[in-house]
Amino acid sequence: MTDVDAADFAVVVYREDARWEAEVLPVALTEDLDGLIHALRQQPSLGGTIGLVSVGDDFFVAIRLLGDEDMVFLSDVTASVDWPLAQQVLEYLDIPVPEDEELDQVLPVGDMSIFADLGLDEMEIGAISGDLELYPDEMLLSIAGRLGFAAAFERALDTVA
Numbered sequence: 001m002t003d004v005d006a007a008d009f010a011v012v013v014y015r016e017d018a019r020w021e022a023e024v025l026p027v028a029l030t031e032d033l034d035g036l037i038h039a040l041r042q043q044p045s046l047g048g049t050i051g052l053v054s055v056g057d058d059f060f061v062a063i064r065l066l067g068d069e070d071m072v073f074l075s076d077v078t079a080s081v082d083w084p085l086a087q088q089v090l091e092y093l094d095i096p097v098p099e100d101e102e103l104d105q106v107l108p109v110g111d112m113s114i115f116a117d118l119g120l121d122e123m124e125i126g127a128i129s130g131d132l133e134l135y136p137d138e139m140l141l142s143i144a145g146r147l148g149f150a151a152a153f154e155r156a157l158d159t160v161a
Helices: 027-031 033-041 077-081 084-093 122-129 136-147 150-158
Strands: 009-016 019-025 049-055 059-066 069-074
Touching: 009 027, 009 033, 009 136, 009 150, 019 150, 027 033, 027 049, 027 084, 033 049, 033 059, 033 084, 049 084, 049 136, 059 084, 059 136, 069 077, 069 084, 077 084, 122 136, 136 150
Parallel strands: none
Antiparallel strands: 009 019, 009 049, 049 059, 059 069
């Protein structure tokens, strides 16, 4: 099992009284998709709950629970070869782990329209997750900015450092 890196984090984002709020979740959830989804379900929110996870310098996972719908997005399918959380996401999405010859390209998988109703369409999330100049935490900050909760997200991350 891969060691949890100091850069690993999981954050829950939700709306309360028409304001975005964000809280850091236990770092152990960066390796446990079922535990992460369970933790997100514990946070009541009228507009659904968002989970954002950054793992090392390699990838991020976004989860959105909206009513009975669970949406899951993985920024890089090749991470599934090395990281437990990425493997679990592929299992959850019923996508096979790529073969060695398929590992030459960074490709996102999952629900590309996870944030479309909030103003971040499939093309934009694809562009953000495909920007090899950005680290996963920077990608998530960019997404948070586009969705309007960057300040709450940054406040939550300040408690990690």
